[in-house]
Amino acid sequence: MLSRRGFIGSSTLLAATAISGRVQAAGIPEAATTASPTMQPPLFPSSGPDYQPVVTLNGWTLPWRMNGDWKEFHLVAEPVVREIAPGMKANLWGYNGQSPGPTIEAVEGDKVRIFVTNRLPEHTTVHWHGMLVPNGMDGVGGLTQPHIKPGQTFVYEFAIKKSGTFMYHPHADEMVQMAMGMMGFFVVHPRDPKLHRVDRDFVFLLNAYDIDPGSYMPKIMTMLDFNLWTMNSRAFPGIDHLVVRKGDRVRVRVGNLTMTNHPIHMHGYHFSVTCTDGGWVPEAARWPEVTIDIPVGAMRAFEFVAEETGDWALHCHKSHHTMNAMGHNVKTFVGVQKKDLAKAIRKLVPDYMPMGSAGMAEMGEMEMPMPDNTLPMMTGFAQFGPLEMGGMFTVVKVREGLAAGDYKDPGWYKHPEGTVAYEYAGPVSDAPRQKSDAGTTKPAIEMNVVKPGKGGHSGRH
Numbered sequence: 001m002l003s004r005r006g007f008i009g010s011s012t013l014l015a016a017t018a019i020s021g022r023v024q025a026a027g028i029p030e031a032a033t034t035a036s037p038t039m040q041p042p043l044f045p046s047s048g049p050d051y052q053p054v055v056t057l058n059g060w061t062l063p064w065r066m067n068g069d070w071k072e073f074h075l076v077a078e079p080v081v082r083e084i085a086p087g088m089k090a091n092l093w094g095y096n097g098q099s100p101g102p103t104i105e106a107v108e109g110d111k112v113r114i115f116v117t118n119r120l121p122e123h124t125t126v127h128w129h130g131m132l133v134p135n136g137m138d139g140v141g142g143l144t145q146p147h148i149k150p151g152q153t154f155v156y157e158f159a160i161k162k163s164g165t166f167m168y169h170p171h172a173d174e175m176v177q178m179a180m181g182m183m184g185f186f187v188v189h190p191r192d193p194k195l196h197r198v199d200r201d202f203v204f205l206l207n208a209y210d211i212d213p214g215s216y217m218p219k220i221m222t223m224l225d226f227n228l229w230t231m232n233s234r235a236f237p238g239i240d241h242l243v244v245r246k247g248d249r250v251r252v253r254v255g256n257l258t259m260t261n262h263p264i265h266m267h268g269y270h271f272s273v274t275c276t277d278g279g280w281v282p283e284a285a286r287w288p289e290v291t292i293d294i295p296v297g298a299m300r301a302f303e304f305v306a307e308e309t310g311d312w313a314l315h316c317h318k319s320h321h322t323m324n325a326m327g328h329n330v331k332t333f334v335g336v337q338k339k340d341l342a343k344a345i346r347k348l349v350p351d352y353m354p355m356g357s358a359g360m361a362e363m364g365e366m367e368m369p370m371p372d373n374t375l376p377m378m379t380g381f382a383q384f385g386p387l388e389m390g391g392m393f394t395v396v397k398v399r400e401g402l403a404a405g406d407y408k409d410p411g412w413y414k415h416p417e418g419t420v421a422y423e424y425a426g427p428v429s430d431a432p433r434q435k436s437d438a439g440t441t442k443p444a445i446e447m448n449v450v451k452p453g454k455g456g457h458s459g460r461h
């Protein structure tokens with residue numbers, strides 16, 4: 001039996017008398033859980049004001065129950081196994097079976113009561129990032145509340161003042177707990193269902209992990225040099241596509257809990273930035289973009305009307321963030337002939353794969369022996385060939401004639417006749433060029449491998 005004291009934690013005496021009776025009468029709501037990284041359909045409200053629920057890429061929304069006029073949720077902080085993409089799993093910490101945790105959705109004006117049970121091996125708290133809450137509900141361990149020790153359940157209670165785009169994450173041993181994947185979305189819908197209404201509303205958090213190939217545990221001391229750049233703890237090609245019906249008004253909400261900024265770029269559209277974690281951007285102050293930089297510890301929402309059908313790339317524009325696990329001390333070999341060198345190294349390291357002389361695109365097509373539990377650096381195929389991507393990359397698929405609420409993958413886009421870039425088949429004449437050194441490529445450098453034991457230490461020819 002949990003004591004009344006245990007439930008109420010450090011909330012005020014007044015709140016305790018007003019609330020604890022009901023809490024005990026009804027007990028803690030069941031903690032829904034999932035072990036799957038599959039996108040679950042949006043959770044339409046069964047009571048209260050109507051709203052268009054969000055869709056969490058490779059995720060889900062936490063069910064709640066009404067208890068009097070309180071909306072009750074139950075979060076369980078616990079170790080989880082997350083599939084980063086098919087072929088790789090990670091031992092993370094998260095909530096209710098997955099990392100990120102389930103998305104919490106509520107309505108402006110709601111009174112929410114969130115039970116947080118700690119099944120981690122160390123203490124934690126939950127901070128409601130961007131939300132305007134009483135100070136004692138702000139979740140900063142040591143500052144605004146005692147930590148939630150392993151085995152304890154705490155209660156957070158507050159009335160939601162503003163609609164918008166928020167998130168939750170621990171404010172206890174943050175470096176470790178966020179590096180381990182503890183975070184989730186918190187979306188608050190406007191009380192007036194007509195306000196800021198869209199037809200499709202997608203959410204994802206940007207996160208990053210440093211997991212050595214063959215291992216399962218993130219290295220929590222890594223500060224900047226992560227090797228897996230993820231959306232909702234998934235890397236391309238494991239990230240859900242954003243399936244959109246032509247003509248829909250679409251919102252994409254992005255939060256960044258990595259240790260660096262991410263310029264998120266979408267092809268095919270000029271979108272408007274409509275919301276930050278500080279609230280809705282007034283109509284007159286919205287600005288057009290094709291790339292929106294998401295600072296660390298911030299959220300941005302952008303909107304567009306899906307007029308152009310197609311398969312439109314949506315990705316971080318830092319090209320190292322659209323790569324999966326890679327060694328960072330790989331040498332640049334563009335323009336180097338390294339036949340001999342590769343042969344010599346393969347005698348020592350049979351799997352040795354030098355980076356390409358003409359670039360790295362060949363990596364996208366290669367089938368290389370890989371250690372267990374990692375992802376190819378550049379991977380994924382679409383209808384025209386290898387995509388040569390990884391990390392923070394997905395596709396917005398705009399199609400005609402989808403049903404409202406249909407998020408099933410419609411396959412690759414069928415381009416109208418004559419609208420795909422094509423190879424020129426005519427003769428190519430050697431057009432006279434202006435003479436200049438600038439455009440010429442120097443002859444390739446041949447690397448000679450010196451056999452040990454011959455000719456002392458004189459290495460150069």
Ligand SMILES: [Cu+2]
Pocket residue numbers: 229261262263316317318321392
């Ligand atoms: Cu990035």
